[in-house]
Amino acid sequence: MGRGRMPIGRRERAKQAKRERIMTAAxxxxxxxxxxxxxxxxxxxxxxxxxGTLYLYASTKAELLIMVQNEKFAAAIDSGLAAANAAVGQGVLEPVIALLRPVVECLREHTENGRTxxxxxxxxxxxxxxxxxGLALADRLEDGITGLFTHNEYIDAADAATLARVITAIIHISTTATLYLHRSDEAVLGDIRDQIHATLAPHHRAA
Known part of the structure; x- marks a missing residue:
């Protein structure tokens, strides 16, 4: 017999099909x-x-939302990391913004859903x-930001991690605050850019 994965049984296929229908509907x-x-x-x-079957997969509406948004969030992070890698060499700020752009767009695609x-x-x-x-995805985003900062010789590993936490907090406020809901994605990204630039100012001076 081959060493490939055993084919899944009928019951497991049925479970997967139900989960996919629930995900699509939600x-x-x-x-x-x-x-x-x-x-x-x-x-x-x-x-x-x-x-009752739905509750076997997600016991609350909040869990259904998280199921759906996790997939979108993961795809946005993948897209952002690819864009950031392509922008490495354009200074510190541009790769970070390239990473954050699809994340911000994902969270603001439907503002109520992103905020919730x-x-x-x-x-x-x-x-x-x-x-x-979802929290593992948030950690992945933070790690991605940290990794981009470590390309700068004036930012050590500890500062890079701290800066990444600060920036994730900026993203959270900028994408959830009621004050900013009427703004376009570009306006929000511009504000995030300004805040990151100010946060990096001490390191610019050191350079």
Whole structure:
């Protein structure tokens, strides 16, 4: 026999199919109505599963949102890291902005959903599996920012990690604060750029 993975059984295929239907239904409904305008019953109905079955995959509406947003967040980070790597060599700021652009666009694609997602990651139960996955993605973003800063000879590893935490806080406020909801993505990114530039000023002077 070959050493490849054993084919999955019928039951497992059925579970995967149900999970995908639930994900698709939740993704569509959240995009159409926002998280506050959707119920778990609506998701179950569109996914063509019983409400009890839906709860086997996500026990609350918040968990459904996190499931959906985690996929989008992961894709945005992948895109941002690729863009940042292409911009390495253009100074410190440009690669960081290249990394953050798709992340900001993802979080602001539907502002209510993005705000609720970040709120749930920060204030929800960190032991819940979907939140664990979301927090791991947040760590990946922070690590990516840290890595970009370490390309600068005037920023040591400890400062790079601290700066990355500061910048993730800037992103959180800039993408969730009610004051900024009316602004365009470009305006928000411009404000983030200015804040990062100011944060890096001591290192510019050292250079």
């Amino acid at each position: 993704r569509e409904l959240f995009a159409e109505h926002g998280v506050s305008g959707v119920t778990t019953q609506q998701v179950a109905h569109r996914a063509d599963v019983a409400i 997602y970040l709120h749930e990651l920060v204030f929800g139960d960190p032991a819940e599996p979907y939140r664990q996955a």
